[in-house]
């Protein structure tokens with residue numbers, strides 16, 4: 682059995698003349714938090730879309746190594762099939778069922794993996810009732826795990842933004858993934874919510890779930906990720922520990938080489954150019 686949970690090899694994705702991903706390779710060790718960082722438009726979400734069956738890249742392979750199962754090619758499968766393999770994701774723009782309550786949202790994740798079909802549900806077979814009780818219990822357990830038990834019966838749309846982010850994570854966990862892909866989970870959250878998220882990602886990792894994390898907040902990346910892959914214009918320009926990445930001149934250039942200014946940046950640019958969205962400097966430095 683491989684020590685990797687996921688191996689991506691020479692992934693190339695093109696949209697007409699635009700190359701979104703250019704021979705991207707990475708290896709995600711089982712149980713570890715691996716961060717994918719890079720400026721806006723670098724190809725991070727495109728990578729997630731390839732890993733989860735949303736896009737089919739023109740070239741490359743993606744191999745999932747489920748714990749105790751056989752190695753499986755991911756490409757060519759539909760999103761729900763990839764999810765059944767044990768890979769779940771959240772979205773850069775939150776996707777919840779806004780009119781449903783928190784607990785109903787989580788149950789949708791859980792029940793997508795249960796055996797009962799519409800006929801069983803209509804006839805209320807004994808197995809259906811057992812599964813429904815189990816899914817209630819599991820949904821409340823997951824809400825407690827992400828810190829939302831007290832909000833179980835509130836409709837998703839009424840929850841504060843950070844709670845919606847954590848609810849989406851709970852729903853993804855409901856599908857019992859071995860690999861959880863989080864696309865900018867801290868985007869739009871306040872500092873207190875970011876700290877909750879940091880703790881949650883560590884807690885998830887401690888349960889044995891491998892976490893692939895796209896994130897702009899460098900403090901969060903530095904504090905939770907064992908390794909980091911840096912994308913720029915669709916290419917992997919660096920990979921290593923957070924400390925190695927921080928010192929890599931190619932990474933510093935990619936982040937500080939131009940672009941929009943943002944007050945989140947705390948590292949002064951090497952050249953006289955406006956800083957980009959993200960700082961590579963540990964805030965505590």
Ligand SMILES: Nc1ncnc2c1ncn2[C@@H]1O[C@H](COP(=O)(O)OP(=O)(O)O)[C@@H](O)[C@H]1O
Nearest residue numbers: 696699701719720721722723724725726727728
């Ligand atoms: N469905 C699509 N059609 C055309 N271009 C796309 C599509 N999805 C992504 N792209 C392009 O791929 C590039 C990478 O985008 P994306 O993966 O969203 O970057 P990131 O998540 O790193 O900000 C961008 O230039 C984007 O416009």
Ligand SMILES: [Mg+2]
Nearest residue numbers: 725726727773
């Ligand atoms: Mg993105």
